[in-house]
Amino acid sequence: xxxxxxxxxxxxxxxxxxxxxxxxxxxxxxxxxxxxxxxxxxxxxxxxxxxxxxxxxxxxxxxxxxxxxxxxxxxxxxxxxxxxxxxxxxxxxxxxxxxxxxxxxxxxxxxxxxxxxxxxxxxxxxxxxxxxxxxxxxxxxxxxxxxxxxxxxxxxxxxxxxxxxxxxxxxxxxxxxxxxxxxxxxxxxxxxxxxxxxxxxxxxxxxxxxxxxxxxxxxxxxxxxxxxxxxxxxxxxxxxxxxxxxxxxxxxxxxxxxxxxxxxxxx
Numbered sequence: 001x002x003x004x005x006x007x008x009x010x011x012x013x014x015x016x017x018x019x020x021x022x023x024x025x026x027x028x029x030x031x032x033x034x035x036x037x038x039x040x041x042x043x044x045x046x047x048x049x050x051x052x053x054x055x056x057x058x059x060x061x062x063x064x065x066x067x068x069x070x071x072x073x074x075x076x077x078x079x080x081x082x083x084x085x086x087x088x089x090x091x092x093x094x095x096x097x098x099x100x101x102x103x104x105x106x107x108x109x110x111x112x113x114x115x116x117x118x119x120x121x122x123x124x125x126x127x128x129x130x131x132x133x134x135x136x137x138x139x140x141x142x143x144x145x146x147x148x149x150x151x152x153x154x155x156x157x158x159x160x161x162x163x164x165x166x167x168x169x170x171x172x173x174x175x176x177x178x179x180x181x182x183x184x185x186x187x188x189x190x191x192x193x194x195x196x197x198x199x200x201x202x203x204x205x206x207x208x209x210x211x212x213x214x215x216x217x218x219x220x221x222x223x224x225x226x227x228x229x230x231x232x233x234x235x236x237x238x239x240x241x242x243x244x245x246x247x248x249x250x251x252x253x254x255x256x257x258x259x260x261x262x263x264x265x266x267x
Contacts, residue, residue, distance in 0.1 A: 023172040024249045027066040027226050035226075039065045049077035058089060066171055066226030068233045119234040121244050122146065124166070132157035133205070145243045149211040149264070150257055152182055158205035158267075159193075161186045167218055168253070169235070169244040171227065177250050181257045188260035204265040221247035 026034035042065065050056040059077065061068070080087050090102035099109040124146050130138040133156045141156060148154045151168035152161045163182045164175060193202055222228050222242045227235045235244045246253055 020173045021249045021251055027171050028224055029064060029226050029229055030224060035065060046077065049074075050081055052081070055080065055087065058087060063231035064226045064229040067229040067231035069235075070171060121234050122237060124162075130157070130160070132160070145237045145239075145241050147211070147215050147243065149206045149214050150182075150185065151178075151246075152185065152257075153204070153206040153211075153265075155206050155208040155211045158203040161189065166243050167222075168246055170246055170250065173250050178246070178253060181250075181254050185257040185260055192260060192262050203267050204262075205267065206265050210264045218247065 023034065023038075025032050026038045028035065043060075046056060046059060050059060059080070079085060088102065088108065090104045090106070093101045093103045095101075095113070096107065099107055100113070101107045122142070122145065124142070125138055132138065132141070132154070136156050138154065138157060141154065146166040148162065148165045148167075151165040152163070154160065154162075161182075163179050163186075165182075168178050168182070169175065170178065189204055193204065219241075222245070225242070225245070225247050227233070227242045227245045227247070228240070230240060236242050
């Protein structure tokens with residue numbers, strides 16, 4: 001048993017970690033073998049669980065693999081094949097006293113409506129008004145979409161560090177690893193403040209040029225991913241700018257955040 005051999009458990013975890021990080025290649029929009037394999041497996045899974053041709057065609061995604069959040073489930077498709085379940089894809093025209101009326105004129109009598117509101121990725125302030133230098137509100141700074149340096153620091157908001165900030169979400173691995181990298185980085189920043197390695201006023205404000213260069217690079221990298229394939233997911237703004245996801249492996253993020261660089265900040 002693995003419990004009796006902790007070194008084997010550690011080795012298994014490392015193998016799984018490395019394999020999953022390799023999946024990042026499958027989310028790139030360049031026809032690589034990893035992505036082709038993902039699409040093949042997804043297609044075979046759908047075919048195996050849904051035998052009705054009409055239903056299967058309606059369930060088949062019409063967007064690039066990874067453009068929307070990938071659902072890993074073995075009971076979603078079977079639920080839709082039950083005799084007491086009907087898949088309705090027509091848009092809703094209105095809610096009536098007896099039920100739901102779709103745009104094709106059909107009415108569906110219902111007892112309960114579950115309103116799934118989805119994600120609001122552009123409102124990362126959680127309803128809290130955060131104000132930085134020159135009375136600039138973070139909501140105003142992010143009016144065209146959230147952005148930060150390394151997903152943690154925003155110019156004009158000194159000594160403010162975020163965890164799970166803009167462009168640190170993942171489509172292939174565990175977000176916990178990203179947060180652990182961020183915690184290590186913030187602890188280094190705090191240590192630099194305590195040591196007096198920064199300005200006399202003991203503040204850290206990421207330089208505007210550092211933040212700009214970083215986000216320009218991010219946008220170039222994201223342009224080659226499935227996230228930017230234009231399917232209209234919660235990853236993007238209405239204009240199509242990807243503001244949530246990291247474009248590469250988590251190892252690359254660890255390398256970028258491993259060492260806090262005081263020269264990237266000013267007082």
